[in-house]
Amino acid sequence: MTVRLRPHHLLCMLTYVGKGYTPGFTVNYDRVAARLRDGEEIEIISGPDDICGPLLTNRDSHCFKASVTNRDAKALEAVARWLGLRLEIGSRIVPDAALIRQMRAGFQQGDLRKPCSGCEWTQLCDHIASMDFCGVRTAPHPDISP
Template structure:
């Protein structure tokens, strides 16, 4: 199986400690972090990903907001520069 991640969630993984989010969000994020630790492949996607999935049914889910999309754009540019290849 492949973990679907939007670009800014790659950077979130670096600082995530499981605090400041809902228990359901933390449980899902923890499960995805374990999958990545087990070396599961990652597919970078535009828009909502596996981290967002549990939130999409909530009213006012922020996953489609312009600011989040801009965060993805900036993260993709930064990671691409570090890897010296487009993602």
């Protein structure tokens, strides 16, 4: 199978520690995190994705807002530039240890943080990055063999 992620969730997956908008959202994200942890391929999509699922019953959900679409565009550009890849909607990547290590470095250095501007989770993500991503559920620490 393939995990479908919108571009800004490529950044969110770096710091997900089990906190979320609702209990249902967190349960769903934990399922997606397990798939990512297992190295399941990611397909970059436009709009709501596998993480958004529990929020989609509400058409007023932030998942549909222009600010999130704008964040997606900025995230896709930043991740592609940082990784040195041509990424677009429909691209597929594998969240292996090398990719996670490279993305975490960019996140800690701030190069991948610009798209996060205005996000309500910024302080939590800053803290997690400062703790070297300890407790993150989406991917094991790349320096530790599973």
